[in-house]
Amino acid sequence: MQPTTAFITGTSSGLGQALAETLLASGNRVYGCSRRASDLSGLRQVQCDLTDYTALPARLASLLSDLDRLDLVVLNAGILGRIEALHRLPMDEAKQIMEVNLWANKAVMDWLHDWGRPIGQVVMISSGASILGNKGWGGYALSKAGLNMLAKLYAHEFPETHISALAPGIIDTGMMDYLCEQADVEAFPALQRLRDARGTEAMPGPNRAAEKVLSVLPRLCEMPSGSFVDIRQLLDPKAYAKLYPGRA
Ligand SMILES: NC(=O)c1ccc[n+]([C@@H]2O[C@H](COP(=O)([O-])OP(=O)(O)OC[C@H]3O[C@@H](n4cnc5c(N)ncnc54)[C@H](OP(=O)(O)O)[C@@H]3O)[C@@H](O)[C@H]2O)c1
Secondary structure, three states, X not given: OOOOEEEEEOOOOHHHHHHHHHHHHOOOEXXXXXXXXXXXXXXXXXXXXXXXXXXXHHHHHXXXXXXXXXXXXXXXXXXXXXXXOHHHOOHHHHHHXXXXXXXXXXXXXXXXXXXXXOEEEEEEEOOOHHHHOOOOEHHHHHHXXXXXXXXXXXXXXXXXXXXXXXXXXXXXXXXXXXXXXXXXXXXOOOHHHHHHHOOOOOOOOHHHHHXXXXXXXXXXXXXXXXXXXXXXXXXXXXXXXXXXXXXX
């Protein structure tokens, strides 16, 4: 992999931290942000709540203003919210998921647009949930479906940048602790697929998942800018066909 300058959101844990760690290990310059600090050595970072739209521009400026370009931006920060019937999900919880998973990414993209310097590739971390519509995934699924459209819409406004929304597959991060240990599998049967996959190759840890994401970056650029891509479509067509019958 060529040395890159990368900006990643959500670098304090999970996939974002693993992406940063992997890129740093191969000599890239990596810039990150999340509310908690990451202890990754070599990561240039700011602590920042991406939904604090008043503070965000100054935090991004202090982090990135010395750069003359970014090769890669990964909009990875996200929250799951509760697995719950949509009609029982309180409006404030639904709005908070949308705030982090959708509107905060608009705020970052708007800042990058004003920044005006070249950006090679933007990857927005989406989810299979954005199109599956499984019972209980309401707030999260809506926010990730919105993110897919955000990628498509910003493709018009960043004509020199390749943008994609990427479902990274299931990953054994903190999100899985809730999905596999606490959420109600009787009420929400789609949880069973995750529980069956945990501890198997079908659910890699964050470092393996990060390697996979980084390995598909060139292939994403072969698709039209703005596309939604599920990583299983590229790396594991059998799993993809099983997950999305009729789409393979
Ligand atoms: N795990 C999976 O199976 C899976 C599958 C499909 C898609 N994804 C997506 O992958 C991405 C990473 O998730 P993960 O599994 O790695 O979960 P994670 O370990 O919970 O990581 C989420 C990251 O987002 C950051 N974040 C959350 N809210 C934020 C806010 N308001 N401001 C700034 N940063 C914020 C968190 O940092 P702080 O808490 O320190 O702010 C953390 O670094 C998410 O977009 C998720 O939807 C995950």
